[in-house]
Amino acid sequence: MTSVADAVVPGQRLGHVQEYIAGAGTYALQDFLYASVVGLKQISRTSDNELPTMTVQRENSQSAIPEIEAIVTCKVVRVNPRFASVNIMVVDGKPCKDDFQGIIRVQDVRATEKDKVKIYNSFRPGDIVRAQVISLGDARSYYLSTAANELGVIFGTSVAGGSLVPISWQEMQCTKTKVIELRKCAKPMQ
């Protein structure tokens, strides 16, 4: 169990590199392991033949920032024939205090038949999309991809204002008017 006695501050020496593996919130410098955040230290052992991992549980969690390969939840703000602009709101389940800009380029929408993809048949402004970060992108935006079954639109509103339910991997139906709209749907996760 963790208690206040396990509290550490940045720069505090936690142990020797030969004793522990540096986990989150720690870093190794020369022969020693140091804490890099304020929090409670924890030692977790995965298997007997491996070294235990030293981690520091952050006290005041820092706002999440997108990393490569992270799964993000974002909202579409603009679409044009080449890409859809999105605001990244959640990174790996952790909310961002400030939205990060991202774009989903037309070639990153799906894995197959990339040349037949039409952005306006995949995303509409206001849709909530689950995507993966593929690159830190340019100065302005992160590059995202929805080229996987479980990635794509997870929530959307139809023209009539009803919420959309996925009926196939590229069609969604309005709950109010039963009108079918085209989207790159995410496979519902059980």
Add this chain to the structure above:
Amino acid sequence: MDRKRVAGPELSVAPLIEYPVDHKRWTPQQEKRHDSKRQPEDMRPIYLKTGLIGQASGSAYIELEKTKLACGVYGPKPVKRIGQTFSGRGLLTCEIKFATFSCAKRRNQMRDPQEKELSQILTQALSPAIRLDLLPKSAIEVYITVLESDGLGSCFSAAITAASVALAHAGIEMLDLVAGCSASYIQTGPARSISSGAESIPPQIFMDADLEEEKYEQGSIVLAYMPSLNEVTHVLQSGKAEGSIISQSVEHCVEACNKIYAVMHHALLESVKENQTQL
């Protein structure tokens, strides 16, 4: 009526006078410090607390008797500045602002060159300690408001200390905390002169000099130091002093920084304790 400005109160009171009219001003020839209880190597007691600014990601307040300042850290957040090229490292920006009422003479609302310079130096002193490589395309903003300044050196060193505690409080990954310490070289005896030759006393090193002492200083030093890694992140030396005096004062500052580190350590543990009791 000018609505942009705060109108004065209807009732007026006499200004607070710091010293009585017949007060004898301190001079270094008295062989004592301005605060007679302090030895040359003594610092003022420090009060340090985290978490005073609710909307900031992290914050700290520091007080060394009459030097008082507050620090707020915002971020990491996306870089919004136009014309910024891609950067794999985080961007640290610091801003020191002296409140208009903080000094003996009223400060301007506008940012003056001195504030700009100190802000830049603060960025240089802090950035080696922050793991900016873990924060690509993000920005961290540090804002310091000086509420009362009792000596520029001590004020700036307190800013370094408070900023690094606020950064740690914000949960930003750092290599180590940075403690700041200042010292002034003050001639307490007759100064060395070429004509008289003999009778010369080297200047004394007064740690954490206050405003009265700073008026007599020949030079000063501000040291930013990472105590547990035993590394200096910044040295700001101004004025004239001999090499031996400077190296001696650096040693004194390192020693004092280790003491400050204990205070910083304690303040951060207090914040952990507070969070634990809230749970």
